[in-house]
Amino acid sequence: GADFFLSGGSCVPCSANFFKLTVGDEACQPCPSSACAVGEYRDTCKTTGGTCVPCTTRPDAVAPPGGGYVSAGSPVYQDNCGWACFPGYEEALDALNRTVC
Structure with a gap:
């Protein structure tokens, strides 16, 4: 399955800080560590490959x-x-107790 790779005839999970989103014989890829654009953060690497998504801290x-x-x-x-x-x-x-400028 995804997040597993073939090693010696067995499927083993990707190591920490590595991911694999597709099913197949491909190797696990390292999780990205570069910063996202202003207003974004990297989503969970194991489930999305660490894609940049909008921040929700101040919706x-x-x-x-x-x-x-x-x-x-x-x-x-x-x-x-x-x-x-x-x-x-x-x-x-x-009036609704929300922070505004």
Whole structure:
């Protein structure tokens, strides 16, 4: 199956920090370690191959035009992108207790 490779006639799981998304004789690939774009982090390597996906740490705060993500997830597999108000805006709570700029 996926996340296993053929070794000596037996299927064995990929080592830590390696993945395989398809069924077949292909070798396991190393999990990516490079940073994603601002506002993204790497999803679980074992299930998605570590693709970059949008951060969800501040979903209520992304919509206002005065703020946004300022960094990618760090370490790369953490959904913890930095968020800030843009210059000229300050952080406040709206009537629904959501952070806005």
